[in-house]
Amino acid sequence: MDEVPAGRTTATGQERGGLRRFLRRMTSSKAEMEAEELQQSTRAEExxxxxxxxxRKRHCVAGTLRTVTLRPRGGAPALEAELxxxxxxxxxxxxxxxxxxxxxxxxxxxxxxxxSLQDGRKVMFNPRYELRGGS
Known part of the structure; x- marks a missing residue:
């Protein structure tokens, strides 16, 4: 075991965890921090x-809409949103x-x-939805 000089103490696990989180926040980009926050809120929404x-499976997803566009599909209007x-x-x-x-x-x-998958992208047609807080 390492000896601790007189007058100094070692960091507890909780202090090290807090320091690790602080350092990660300081070195992470804004996009990485936003992604982490979204992931936490997704877990909270279950x-x-x-x-x-x-x-080909039913899922419940939650997140933030990035884009909303009107694109005709087969001559009929279709509202598309990227979540x-x-x-x-x-x-x-x-x-x-x-x-x-x-x-x-x-x-x-x-x-x-x-x-479903279309052109390698995940798609959900006519989903049930609930608006959450935000904009």
């Missing part, structure tokens, strides 16, 4: 991390809709539905 969502939870993104698509009140970039959202 939602599945998007990175863990399997195709980010700190681990990955999923496209939420509402077929036949041009606008949905509250669906705006920066908005927190919880969505539930069947996950």
């Amino acid at each position: 939602a599945t991390p998007i990175t863990a969502c399997a195709a 980010y939870d700190g681990t990955d993104v999923i496209n939420l698509v509402w077929l036949g809709r041009r606008k949905i009140a509250g669906i705006d970039p920066g908005r927190r959202l919880r969505a539930e539905g069947l996950v």
Whole structure:
């Protein structure tokens, strides 16, 4: 065991953990910190991390809308939103809709539905959703 000089004490596990968190915050980029916060809020919502969502399975996801666009699909309007939870993104698509009140970039959202893959991207069509705090 290492000897501690007189008048000095060793850091407890809790102090070292706090120091580690402080140093990580100081060296992390803003994007990394936001991703970590989103991941924590996803756990609090009891939602599945998007990175863990399997195709052809129903999942509940939560995160922040990055983009919202109107894209016609097969001649019909479709509102598309990209949801980010700190681990990955999923496209939420509402077929036949041009606008949905509250669906705006920066908005927190919880969505539930069947996950599918299109062109290698995760997509959820006509999900049930709940607007959460934010923008």
